[in-house]
Amino acid sequence: SGWLGLLLVPFMGTICLYTAHLLGHILDGAPMARSYADIAFHVFGRTGNLVISFIFSLELLLVLTGYLILGGDNMQKMIGLPHTMCYFCMACLVLPPCLMNDFKQLAIVSILGILTNMVVLGIVLGLGLTTL
Template sequence: MASTLSPVSGVGLLSIPYALAEGGWLSLVLLLLVAMVCCYTGQLLQTCMGASPDVRGYPDIGALAFGTKGRFAVSAFMYAELYLVAIGFLILEGDNLDKLFPGTSLSLGGVLVLSGKHLFIVLVSIFILPTTWLRNLGVLAYVSASGVLASVVLVFCVLWAAVVDGVGFQGKGTMLKVSGLPTALGLYTFCYCGHAIFPTLCNSMKEKDKFSKVITNQ
């Protein structure tokens, strides 16, 4: 897992070039600010979880601070975020797989026909669903390693297209594009969307007191 001082590998990392195209080179200041805020809030989260042995996640922190109403409010916001982010990733996977395998379809008894993006969204959902039942993220260590490998392969492919296939590096970009700053800020923030799993990750560690090293180091 990447630290909060560097963008999350995968979609977040690959979205940075588009963010630069939208906001300009000076928008990188926003990336630095987002990184600093996420690092600081990660440290605060560790402090909150260390305040009581009963704190296992965000709802417990809400209950510790504001009672039952706090638990309900935090749970509502957290589950809404996780639900919407999951939908976003499923749509992204459906779009990408549909481009890789155009024209793919599946007929279920002649009654229901799934094709294109809809088919791949269903297949990805079925494949990913069992991982949501795990209560210890340590089991996903090998899956995480494969994700890092995939990011390396993608970066290599981009460099290959630029150098070997003759695409080149002619794009100069702009220094600042004010109209694109909201989009750039949204993409930079998306790079650091790992906070939702921090409590589970911390609880899965054998040495929880070293969680701060996860935040500040690779």
């Protein structure tokens, strides 16, 4: 924040520009690469592919765990049910999209998430404007 943040923004922009240049160079050499795991395979071989796939899978698992914990805790505070029941309810809400193989179904879930965020934003803005 402050002056340090002002100095870090161009530095981070330069790093992003260089990373984009490297990715473009790699994709020129491997035009069939569709994911970071494919790029890692092109650069580091099978080991790189496995490492990147493992890291991405671990990241998704940890994000899902974070959502379950945050949602369960917030639900428990709002409703007052036992923690285990709240975590079970959150798992029933969060896990089904993870099991979808068809992108059409996942797109519908994504649209519902976007609409939900828009409704919540509208409610917050409406409440904020009416309490002024």
